[in-house]
Amino acid sequence: MPVVLGHDAIGEIVSTKKRVAIDPAISCRQCPVCLAGRPSGCSDYKFLGLTAPGTFASYLTLPAANLHELPDSVDDEAGTVLEPIAVGLHALERISGIVTQDAKVIVIGGGPIGIVVAKLLQLNGFSVQLVEPIKSRRERAELWGVPSLDVTELKSVHSGLERAVAVETSSSKVGAQLAMDWVGTGGVIAAVGAADTPLTFAQAVLKDQTLIGIRGGARRYERAIELVATGSLPVGELVSHRDSIMNLESIIIETNANPLNVFRTVLYH
Incomplete structure (x- = not known):
C-alpha cells in the first residue's frame, strides 16, 4: 500500500510556532504494555514513513507526546539526528542491564545508528570497536573518536575471560551470523538491525548466549536532545x-x- 515516506524530522507547530523534534514511533499509550513503560511493544504500534504517513508530507497531525521542543542550542539539522541517538540510548540501557563495563563490545555496521551506539557505549565506560567493511565509514567513525576495523581484522571468536557483547546494526545476514559467532560462550547479542535471517536456538543454547532485541527509542528523546545541546555528540559528522x-x-x-x-x-x- 503506498505511504508517504520520511521519519527522522523536525517541524514547527502551526499554532505556537514552536520548533519540535518528531518521534516517529507512535503507540497508543493506553494498553497494558504502554502503561508498563514499554511503548515499542504496543499492539497498535505505528512508525512514520513505514506504517503511517511520514514526514515528507507538508503537514502532519501527531500526538503531543511525540513532539519534543528543541532549544536554540540544537539546530534544525541536529534535530533530524535525534532518532538514531534515542535508539542508541535504548541499546545502552538494555546492554547495561545485562553486563558490566568490563565486557568487550563490538558494534557491527558503521551507519549512523552503529556509530551512535558505539559512541554512547564508549561514553559510558565500555571498551568498544566498530566493525565496518567500508573504509569511508570507518573514517567517519574515527571522527567520532570510535576505534574501527575491517571485519578481516577481527578475531573470529572472542577469546578473553570477560563477557563479550556484539551489537548488530547492519540488518545483514552476514552481520547477524558474525555477532552470534564472535561473542562465544556466555556472550550477548543485541539486535538493533532487523536482519531477515532464519534463527535456530541451538547455538545460543549450547553456548549459553543471550539475545536481546532493540526496537526504537521511545521515551528517550529528552535525553537525546540534552546530549546534542551539550555538545557530547558531534552530530554534524553524520550528515x-x-x-x-x-x-x-x-x-x-x-x-x-x-x-x-x-x-x-x-x-x-
Whole structure:
C-alpha cells in the first residue's frame, strides 16, 4: 500500500510556532504494555514513513507526546539526528542491564545508528570497536573518536575471560551470523538491525548466549536532545548530503545508484 515516506524530522507547530523534534514511533499509550513503560511493544504500534504517513508530507497531525521542543542550542539539522541517538540510548540501557563495563563490545555496521551506539557505549565506560567493511565509514567513525576495523581484522571468536557483547546494526545476514559467532560462550547479542535471517536456538543454547532485541527509542528523546545541546555528540559528522525535498526523486535515484557515496541526507522543505 503506498505511504508517504520520511521519519527522522523536525517541524514547527502551526499554532505556537514552536520548533519540535518528531518521534516517529507512535503507540497508543493506553494498553497494558504502554502503561508498563514499554511503548515499542504496543499492539497498535505505528512508525512514520513505514506504517503511517511520514514526514515528507507538508503537514502532519501527531500526538503531543511525540513532539519534543528543541532549544536554540540544537539546530534544525541536529534535530533530524535525534532518532538514531534515542535508539542508541535504548541499546545502552538494555546492554547495561545485562553486563558490566568490563565486557568487550563490538558494534557491527558503521551507519549512523552503529556509530551512535558505539559512541554512547564508549561514553559510558565500555571498551568498544566498530566493525565496518567500508573504509569511508570507518573514517567517519574515527571522527567520532570510535576505534574501527575491517571485519578481516577481527578475531573470529572472542577469546578473553570477560563477557563479550556484539551489537548488530547492519540488518545483514552476514552481520547477524558474525555477532552470534564472535561473542562465544556466555556472550550477548543485541539486535538493533532487523536482519531477515532464519534463527535456530541451538547455538545460543549450547553456548549459553543471550539475545536481546532493540526496537526504537521511545521515551528517550529528552535525553537525546540534552546530549546534542551539550555538545557530547558531534552530530554534524553524520550528515553527508543536504538538498531540497523538491529534488526527492533524483536524490532517491542517486542514492540507489551509488549507495556507498551517501551516508545520511537531510532534506529541507
